[in-house]
Amino acid sequence: MQAPRGLFISFEGIDGAGKSSHIAALADAFRAQGRTVTQTREPGGTPVAERLRELVLHEDMDALTEALLVFAGRRDHLRRVIEPALARGEVVLCDRFTDATFAYQGAGRGFDTGVLAALEQWVQSSDGLPTGQLRQPDMTLWFELAPEVAAQRLAAARAPDRFEAEPAAFFARVHAGYAQRAAAAPARFVRIAADATRHAVWQQITAAMVRRGWLAIMVAAQVGPR
Ligand SMILES: Nc1ncnc2c1ncn2[C@@H]1O[C@H](COP(=O)(O)OP(=O)(O)OP(=O)(O)O)[C@@H](O)[C@H]1O
Numbered sequence: 692m693q694a695p696r697g698l699f700i701s702f703e704g705i706d707g708a709g710k711s712s713h714i715a716a717l718a719d720a721f722r723a724q725g726r727t728v729t730q731t732r733e734p735g736g737t738p739v740a741e742r743l744r745e746l747v748l749h750e751d752m753d754a755l756t757e758a759l760l761v762f763a764g765r766r767d768h769l770r771r772v773i774e775p776a777l778a779r780g781e782v783v784l785c786d787r788f789t790d791a792t793f794a795y796q797g798a799g800r801g802f803d804t805g806v807l808a809a810l811e812q813w814v815q816s817s818d819g820l821p822t823g824q825l826r827q828p829d830m831t832l833w834f835e836l837a838p839e840v841a842a843q844r845l846a847a848a849r850a851p852d853r854f855e856a857e858p859a860a861f862f863a864r865v866h867a868g869y870a871q872r873a874a875a876a877p878a879r880f881v882r883i884a885a886d887a888t889r890h891a892v893w894q895q896i897t898a899a900m901v902r903r904g905w906l907a908i909m910v911a912a913q914v915g916p917r
Pocket residue numbers: 704705706707708709710711712713844845847848885887888889892
């Protein structure tokens with residue numbers, strides 16, 4: 692039997708928007724349908740990239756250094772994890788990818804998006820892709836939530852890292868950065884209205900998967916966030 696086509700789905704949104712709560716549920720849903728799932732995250736996803744993650748989240752540095760470290764980790768992650776999984780026909784669910792770099796380092800920190808676009812070209816070209824084509828997610832679920840609501844959720848949840856400790860104005864810019872990325876790639880982005888119950892958020896996610904023919908309605912109804 693022919694292996695199914697690999698699927699690359701990323702999850703984006705400001706800190707506290709509710710992504711993590713739903714990624715495991717979507718992995719369960721795909722597995723219930725017989726798919727092999729690679730669940731991963733950025734920054735991180737490989738031993739090297741996880742070490743870079745620790746630096747980015749906890750050490751003081753400027754925006755260019757942040758950008759170089761997240762793209763270095765992304766290169767390793769693509770080569771060692773994402774590309775091989777897609778080649779095997781797996782579903783790759785990734786908690787954040789390059790849209791986060793444009794939103795956080797670009798819009799949030801005010802770093803030059805031309806430089807980010809150049810790094811994106813370098814890092815996301817791959818041997819398996821036609822010349823000039825970059826590896827991008829097949830779909831990006833953008834959890835849209837007002838920064839004040841996200842901040843309230845996080846305050847109740849855990850101690851903040853370097854990004855989570857940023858003021859509301861930073862997250863307003865990051866939010867605007869995501870809106871800009873979504874407007875530039877409407878076929879790839881699916882907006883999830885995240886100011887809703889977990890069940891309502893889950894229904895939006897599964898509806899998007901069913902619309903693309905990636906998940907059967909029956910399976911979507913049987914699985915949900917834990
Ligand atoms: N729909 C929801 N309604 C209320 N609270 C929620 C909802 N979804 C998630 N939460 C809670 O909000 C907090 C943040 O959720 P979660 O960690 O899933 O967000 P996240 O987008 O993954 O954040 P980060 O990117 O910072 O890791 C958690 O305490 C979680 O239980």
